[in-house]
Amino acid sequence: MTIHPLSRFLLARTGLLAITLALASVIVFMACQILPGNIGRTLLGPLADARAVAAINHQLGTDRPLPVQYWDWLGHAVTGNFGTSLALRMPVAPLLIDALKQSASLAGLALVLIVPAGIGAGVCAALRANSLLDRIVVLGSVSLSIVPEFVTALAAIMLFGLRLGWFPVEGSPPDGAGFWTRIDYLLLPTLPLVLVYTGYIARMARAGTLEALNSDYTRTAVLKGLRARRVIVYHVLRNALIPTITVIATQIGYLLGGLVVIESLFHIQGLGNLILSAAKAHDFPVLEAAVMTMAVVYALSAAAGDLLHALLDPRTRRGIA
Template identity: 40%
Template sequence: MAGYLTRRLGQIVFTILAMSVVIFGITQVLPGNVAYVIAGQFATPDQIAAIETRLGLNDPMWQQFLRWAGAALQGDLGTSMVMSRPVGPLVAEALGRSAQLAGVSFLLVALIGVVVGVVSGVRAGGWFDRVALVVTWLSVAMPQFFIAIVLVLLFSGHLGWLPATGYTPISGGVLNWLSHLILPVATLVVGLFAHVASLQRASMIETLGASYVRAARAKGLSERKVITRHALRNALIPTVTVLTLDLGILMGGIVVVETVFSYPGLGRLMITAVEQKDLPVLQASVLTVTVIYAFANLIADLCYLALDPRLRTGHAGVR
């Protein structure tokens, strides 16, 4: 296990280093010039040139990358070119707010998706299964921005029950905090739980037809014990995979949701950084998402080992 963790951590480090090069290269070719954003539309060419020199934008790209990467390794993510604030605390604040949104959404996606998938798989062909299939089809068919707009029009515009935009910290009151999370969380959950439910249903049906499940039934075990002790554990393994993938989709969905609901999280910060070509903020934000996704894959692999002890010897099938 120690050797496996060492190899996986080495892969994560390599992935982050490779992605840092890609991220830096992509941000350098974005159209526009941050100097014009800082100086304003009426700035003279001399003023633009002075700002570019001060920010080091005229240096060769490799020098800019080494300067940025060296500082990042020391924990210094730079200073926002537009807001003149340290990037580290700026990204940390936005990440904290996004973590609340993503954490609640991910837990609900996992819980609802697994429960619906298990019940549908156990009672395949029943009324619950048919209703669940229709709901999951509709969920997959509707884009997240459409779900968000419908929820805002219904629960904020028509009924007036929930705020349409903004964010309130939990220190401002739990109910107020929850009221600002409900619509963004609902948008993410509706758009993602169908992936988990569909795979869990298919995996459950396949597992219930396996020989070891039939043997457990032949021994006289109750259906409840057959499902909970023998079928569910193995049926969850593919679901762990799709949950990891959904975490990546969730991070992408947050960008859309935070924009629609004016939620001041990491997604909205990245959109603002792109619009203003604030390279340090954009680079740090995307790198943060990369790190989160890399460690999410590691957690998924560890879950594989916990769910299927056979993988602990040779790690067969583990990425």
């Protein structure tokens, strides 16, 4: 029986995704095991009797062999049961869901601003290559991309939050806040991300557009007498934006879980901040669950990028599947 190339591509990517997540789970679990700290001592305090510490470790199963602990942890984790937080004495799953929602709100607003601005600037610069606009886009994108996020974040807080008072300096809106109030609280934390990633996406879009403009299929379309707008929309942009869209998909993972500095500066209780807090408190159940969730988000976003690339460029799935 002949399997469609796209089906073979999906099966291959699904298998690779499963292997990646399995390896990630082992690495996350083992990394948390070698961190300094003792769960029993964390729960009972530094002055607790050694026998009481040993008893609580035995009750929690942390004195069992590591392979047994790993299998038990993985079996519960795949069902959404990540145990109980040692620091907060509550289930980990609600903490994880709330943090993921906060990070998703920040990442979603950032993408809404970054994608059209980055692609638009890159395409316009490529269509006017070597012009003043092109030079401004290239210089601006490179300059903004090399500035660390915490620098632009601090500058944004001091200028737009404290001096001008345009935006709240915290990224967490009060309970019961409406949609536009939440957007207002997230605009200032989003600004550093927009400045960094818009330039990166613009450079990718510019490079892809320039390559498409100089390709044989574009020259053929021009020689056929097609109108310039049709050539640009149906031949240039359709092929030029494939790598850019793939890169955008792979950046979703970082925007959801890698914003520790931004979330800390703006007091956003997102996934990155949850990992930092759990590491400081030696809250191993929360730390394992949050880091594994970040690994899943990264893997899924990378797989989504590969799938988008395959859907937009059939040569990819024919060559790989």
